[in-house]
Amino acid sequence: MNVLKIVQEDLEMDMTPMIDCVFLLMIFFVLVIDLSQKNLEDLILPRAVFQEPDDSPPENRPIINVLQNGTVVYGGAVFFDPSVDGKDYKKIKQLLLDIRVKGVAEKTLKLVQKDVGGAFVEVIDDPILIRADKWTEWHFVGEIMKQCSQPDIAFWKVQLALSDVDKETGEKNEALK
């Protein structure tokens, strides 16, 4: 082996580590971006056996997060804080109204005419998801559901988020064991 051949051999770059790093970064960003787009707060959802998997949720579905202390978070921003607002739920109503107006204007939410109590009301025909922690007092969830049922908001396809696993206790549904 002469000197020239040795130099040529040294110049051959091993691409494997670089490709590995690129894959690692790709997986990391795909998962992280996906999480941020879903606007999911870090909550522990209650475990339930009888529910529907949420495998392919609609992209336009609004997600309302309710923290343990009743704080309502939408899109990463706090809209209602019971320690500040007390029992004044106007901000929750305003949030839902804003979601409706924006969604209808941007055509991400579909309006349909429905006969509600003898009168025709324009209701949102797309679902809205309420994600609450297992240790969130129910009346906060009930209040959001009540506001959703108001004729000027009219989100009637309310969904409640559940989980197959209780991350607090580690209990899993039989199907996952």
Next chain:
Amino acid sequence: MTALEDAQEEAKMDMTPMIDVVFLMIIFFICIEFKVLESKLDAFLPTDKGSQNTVVEPEEQLSIKIRVETKGTPDYSKYGGKGINDNTGRPNRFVLKGHKVRWEVGPKPLGSIEAVKAELDRIANDPNSLIPDKKTGGKKLMSCVIEAYPGTFYEDVAKTNDAANAAGFKEVNFGGGLGPGK
């Protein structure tokens, strides 16, 4: 270089790609834990009730009341103590210790979710629980309404709803507006 040396060199396995792949898999499965395992419960609000001009007889439904016996004490020790999480800006989580509720399925008071399941099973299998189905003209199992009293948590409602679904109740309604706990 002898033939023996050649053979020894070939036998050396390069572990780098295997370790890389293992790391990839570890990261993938760690991340996937945060991402999936969520599901949903459709709690659609009624849109067609009371729309008839004629007088409609109210449908019989089973009432499941959840009342608080002991609200419980928040324990922050598992999640870094009471306060605001510097990374998320949200209050630290707590685990509720000593929370206890009791149920009333119809008029019957019950003290555990297992007893609620058994009672709901019994009711669902009782022919007297069948009511006329106006849509099909046949019979259907009556609906039930979960009424969560002040101080109950989402966990209590989710467990009760799960028990109702397990018993075969197709229509589960949620009573709301019972106000906050003390």
